[in-house]
Amino acid sequence: MRPTLTHVALHVPDLEACIAFYQQFCAMRVIHRRAGKGSTIVWMAETDKEHRFIFVLMPGGKDRQLAADDYSHFGFALDSRAEVDSIAEKARLAGCLVWKPRDEAYPVGYYCGVRDPAGNYVEFSYGQPLGPGAEHMPTT
Structure with missing residues (x-):
């Protein structure tokens, strides 16, 4: 199976x-x-x-009230760091940016977090072992 x-x-x-x-x-x-x-x-x-x-x-769902340090999320990969920055700015202007863009060691990469209208967090990243840019990342 x-x-x-x-x-x-x-x-x-x-x-x-x-x-x-x-x-x-x-x-x-x-x-x-x-x-x-x-x-x-x-x-x-x-x-x-x-x-x-x-x-x-x-x-029919309830608004999820996640703490800023709650890293439960849906993850979307982007084609570049510039696209992560662009999404973060769009989210900041819309009032739904949760995590400002940040760079962390592989395999986390460069990412930001956005809150959807239901309270779920959505991560936008570049440089993780999944999605665009993965072919340029080290393997462990």
Whole structure:
């Protein structure tokens, strides 16, 4: 048996705000929307990854009140440090920057953290062993 992670399902307090966040910050798009058990269920994915991994968003969640030093998060890899800085500035202007850009030893790399409308943290990184830039990183 070899399980494959295909999705994460989240109950969120404001479905439309979360859709807008993941579109704006993560370049995800709605690939499926349907009525389900008295509410709307939305599937979101990155372009060309619709058959590999999705977020399922459903209304009815509570706002997560994570501490700034709580590192529970979803991780998105970016193509450069400049893109991390750009996301951090966009988040600062939107009032949702949690962790300013910082550089840490491999395998952590360069990253910042942003709070989504449901209170989940989203990390944007460059230089981790997954995603863009990984081919230039040392292996351990």
